[in-house]
Amino acid sequence: MSTHHRTIAHVRAYTVTGGGADYHDQGADHWIDDHISTPMSVYPEYADSRQSFGLNVLGTLMVELEADDGTVGFAVSTGGDLGAWIVEKHLARFLEGARVTDIERIWDQMYRSTLFYGRRGIVLNTISAVDLALYDLLGRLRQEPVYSLLGGPVREELTMYATGARPDIAKDLGFIGGKMPLHHGPADGEEGMDQNIALLADMRERVGDDFWLMYDCWMSLDVDYATRLAHRAHDHGLRWLEEALIPDDYWGYQQLRRNAPKGMLITTGEHEATRWGFRQLLEMGCADIIQPDVGWCGGITELLKISALADAHGAMVVPHGSSVYSYHFVVTRTNSPFSEFLMMHPTAEEIVPMFSPMLIGEPVPENGKIRVPDTPGFGVEFNPEIARSRPFTH
Numbered sequence: 306m307s308t309h310h311r312t313i314a315h316v317r318a319y320t321v322t323g324g325g326a327d328y329h330d331q332g333a334d335h336w337i338d339d340h341i342s343t344p345m346s347v348y349p350e351y352a353d354s355r356q357s358f359g360l361n362v363l364g365t366l367m368v369e370l371e372a373d374d375g376t377v378g379f380a381v382s383t384g385g386d387l388g389a390w391i392v393e394k395h396l397a398r399f400l401e402g403a404r405v406t407d408i409e410r411i412w413d414q415m416y417r418s419t420l421f422y423g424r425r426g427i428v429l430n431t432i433s434a435v436d437l438a439l440y441d442l443l444g445r446l447r448q449e450p451v452y453s454l455l456g457g458p459v460r461e462e463l464t465m466y467a468t469g470a471r472p473d474i475a476k477d478l479g480f481i482g483g484k485m486p487l488h489h490g491p492a493d494g495e496e497g498m499d500q501n502i503a504l505l506a507d508m509r510e511r512v513g514d515d516f517w518l519m520y521d522c523w524m525s526l527d528v529d530y531a532t533r534l535a536h537r538a539h540d541h542g543l544r545w546l547e548e549a550l551i552p553d554d555y556w557g558y559q560q561l562r563r564n565a566p567k568g569m570l571i572t573t574g575e576h577e578a579t580r581w582g583f584r585q586l587l588e589m590g591c592a593d594i595i596q597p598d599v600g601w602c603g604g605i606t607e608l609l610k611i612s613a614l615a616d617a618h619g620a621m622v623v624p625h626g627s628s629v630y631s632y633h634f635v636v637t638r639t640n641s642p643f644s645e646f647l648m649m650h651p652t653a654e655e656i657v658p659m660f661s662p663m664l665i666g667e668p669v670p671e672n673g674k675i676r677v678p679d680t681p682g683f684g685v686e687f688n689p690e691i692a693r694s695r696p697f698t699h
């Protein structure tokens with residue numbers, strides 16, 4: 306029977322804790338939780354650790370789809386119990402019995418049916434996970450990698466930059482640039498601002514003039530602070546300033562991009578979702594690079610639309626994290642010239658797979674490049690040694 310006639314027989318949603326797709330859920334003493342500037346830094350009791358205000362409360366959501374011939378596709382995103390409930394109690398009805406190839410209709414039904422409580426956030430993370438699982442299933446049924454389903458690769462391998470505390474080590478590992486978390490925001494005053502600049506200056510000294518350095522501000526600044534930071538950081542060759550403001554402040558981003566020194570890129574979109582959210586960013590001229598996370602913005606089905614919109618606006622699309630799910634997309638688009646690799650080693654000194662230890666076969670950069678797996682679907686398997694639970698059924 307051709308794939309076109311295959312239907313989805315079973316939908317199952319599992320949750321997993323301890324790293325993986327919820328990569329912020331790490332142990333103690335990890336660089337990713339070490340006094341990073343956040344929107345909660347205005348409250349001193351939550352300034353030292355993001356886990357202290359609950360960044361890791363969600364956990365990983367794993368969606369498994371089984372076709373009527375027993376073929377199983379899966380995907381993971383951030384979503385935990387809440388996502389599992391949405392899949393089992395609400396979205397499963399649009400999947401079971403539907404044709405595996407009806408991806409567009411399924412997305413539309415998931416989106417429309419959840420509008421009264423959805424639109425973005427956890428609901429879009431969940432819709433994304435289902436959509437990615439559908440692509441994985443379709444790839445496995447057709448025995449093709451997902452990038453082939455998307456029109457095929459436009460390049461042989463991906464060029465990667467690293468996000469972590471040690472751009473100097475990232476340079477030695479062959480990455481094209483290093484993005485550091487910003488440690489101090491407005492609540493830390495001018496002293497904090499000086500420390501931000503001192504760290505950047507120190508890194509610039511270590512990596513030389515040609516290596517890209519970026520600051521990830523994780524939604525924690527205001528326009529005035531971000532503008533001043535951008536101008537001081539420009540003296541040290543900062544390539545881009547990322548997610549300086551809260552995602553809802555489109556007007557602030559518009560102003561910041563106007564204020565930024567010539568040559569410095571303003572980037573955002575990691576916590577934005579759907580073609581409509583990105584339309585707002587693009588039409589208002591908020592960013593030079595948009596950074597949708599394919600596990601949060603609506604999945605591949607939505608990222609295709611977001612990417613086309615961005616292309617027409619002359620903006621690059623450099624997806625946030627999301628491992629194989631973004632690699633298969635990025636390799637098919639000319640307006641996504643490079644990719645992010647999140648350094649999940651506790652001190653960012655070694656390369657470990659981004660969603661480690663959850664996936665088997667997850668590719669890692671070698672000399673700063675990734676070859677996207679050509680095995681069916683996204684080319685990864687769920688690690689059977691990882692405990693998962695199924696909190697709800699239907």
Ligand SMILES: C[C@H](O)[C@H](O)[C@@H](O)C(O)C(=O)O
Nearest residue numbers: 337341468486521523625647
């Ligand atoms: C390093 C940042 O604070 C975040 O943890 C990370 O998720 C991010 O924003 C990124 O762009 O990778």
Ligand SMILES: [Mg+2]
Nearest residue numbers: 521547548575
């Ligand atoms: Mg970021």
